[in-house]
Amino acid sequence: MNAQDWITTPVTADLLRGALDLERTEHGVLPHRLPARARAQYFDGQLATAEAQPSGVRLAFRTRATAVELDTLRTKLAYEGAPARPDGVYDLLVDGRLTAQANATGGNVLLVDMTNGSATTQPGPVGTVRFPGLPEGEKDVEIWLPYNEVTQLVALRTDAPVEPASDSGRKVWLHHGSSISHGSNAASPTTIWPALAASLGGVELTNLGFSGSALLDPFTARAIRDTPADLISIKIGINLVNLDVMRLRAFTPAVHGFLDTIREGHPTTPLLVVSPIYCAIQEDTPGPAAPDFSNLSEGVLQFVAMGDPAERAAGKLTLNVIRDELARIVKQRAVDDQNLHHLDGRDLYGEADFVELPLPDQLHPDAATHRRIGERFAALAFGPGGAFSA
Template identity: 80%
Template sequence: MTSQHDPVPGSPTPPQGAEPQGTAWTTTPITADLLRGALDLEFTEHGVLPHRLPAWARAQCSDGQLAMVESQPSGVRLVFRTRATVVELDTLRTKMSYQGAPPRPDGVYDLLVDGRLAGQASVTGGNVLLVDLTTGSVESRPGPVGTVRFPGLPDRMKSVEIWLPYNEITRLVALRTDAPVEAAPEDGRRVWLHHGSSISHGSDAASPTTTWPALAASLGGVQLINLGLGGSALLDPFTARALRDTPADLVSVKIGINLVNTDVMRLRAFTPAVHGFLDTIREGHPTVPLLVVSPVLCPIHEDTPGPSAPDFSDLSEGRIRFLAAGDPAERAAGKLTLNVIRDELARIVQQRSVDDPNLYYLDGRDLYGEADFAELPLPDQLHPDAATHHRMGERFAALAFGAGRPFAGERD
């Protein structure tokens, strides 16, 4: 095969023999007009790195957990129009691995053609962050660029979306096609901006389009911007300002589990922090529907405060479980549990909704409750599995986007 694209340093060339002789390859620069779901792009020597928090917000927090999860591109996708029958994307991934545990599954790329799933693939190579959970040490092991390839696409003008893995930091090195690419115009769908914890981020969903927010967005007919930040939904003011400054037609915030499992504040601080978080969002979105979602059921923390503690007894089999390390008696001193948080969130929304008719509350147990736990228990005691993501996505779509619900209707 004759390759006519200009290679990016460190990127592989199109595979020999994969296409007929004379195939003309087009390399399209990866720019903001091809990406949805990212709030910032960092142009590095190893490719374009999408961020889900802007640079000024990242500069206000040095936490390594936040730095990792906001650069994992949950909900971020390339969107373009083309007649191409083959699409290749060179990426440099960074994935997590745990000392003493089997390798974690590779992240998945979902390809959608005209809104329908048309392919799934993963890349090889890339960097590895090897974490020793017993000491907290992290070793970085560099690796090469890999290629995700989608052949056999229909030979017609079409909309193509490549959803990036929600659980791998992904630098976009090169986009190659066998026909020219053009940016896709806005399609008029409303934009839903969502913030939450690792469950919103994706936790153990099967792929990027099957996280519960992505499923709910598809069922609700909206465009998703997912600011689910694993372990980092902590009512940080910079996150509230990022939500405030991001254009959106619908906003939701899922608050609670990270505040408990990090044991980061007491009830005295929680109440004004929630008010301040909502006040900041309302500065940029004074009248859009704003939905406050309390935690889904998590039995270990329903009435037992945090912090959460890892249980390494099954690490050699690739499983980590979590335990509640707090004492239920500490609730009297203001320590937070999920039931305490639900009660206070419901009270806050009821109080504020007198002057804010577009503010709504959803009990997270309506998405995943006791009956669901009996049928689909949380594998590690904190995070839902792939089947539960499907259930939560379908339920959120019905409870939020259904007729008469907070997100019903169309863009004005």
């Protein structure tokens, strides 16, 4: 195609879904999943990377174009001494159906040394994602961005004009959780479990799953409070145990405070509290969790729990302690809040599932497990009698 045949459309907020903020950069725009006010309140490298990785974020437009190009500047994670990680995947949906997948070229590399936590950025060029051969005629197009690469959007080119997609009329489901909700080892952005559940439930997803950062942060609660949503879920527990950030004495009022803040902006919205899925190493052993580097050079990274089960008596958190307390808190609050619901995470992935589909690194699900969790969540939350069924 000749250069003069392309139409370049600026990437603006009305072309994006699933982002809470859009930062203008030297190269283009950077979607964020936390607003600037939240990002300013505490800088943590893990959270900064996680919230800027556009899990659930997608371009959505209507067009007659049969060819689409997207220039991006990605920042890909790599680990010192480990094999290269797979490239992030872009999913192209036409009228709601997955039609094509592609990877970006070029980009930066954020090289992390997991033995000491240091990180350096190796700069790289802007790359291009290409989707030729789209069907003729007017259609709704979505480009889901990689859940595991920070992605600056530089330019959108098409061979026909585009306009923002119209409101689908579907309910908006806002979900908050850990790396499992963020995407962990899913095959592509539309196959992370929240995206699968959203598709099955017929809703629009806003995904605030933050790898390593579901820590009951007040600024995250305020972001949820201030974001329009028809349905809300929060999946809490695994990061609190992994990082050993608090004891039961602090956990209980922190959960109440988190829920209180959400209710300030969404007083009657269906709100589902989800406890952790099964994770053998932390069921009854407190954190912290630590990486096992012994097989890292072969691309195998696993995690081990470093706590002592006897420390539960002093208030240290385990997944079972958290599950029991979340169930108690929701039962107590639901007396006055009939739109508050609870779901035991083991109903999404339990001990029997672990036997059949073990967590490869002892913490994170693989692609098949994402599909199972997504299908079960859709059935339990959106199905008859579920928290979101109405």
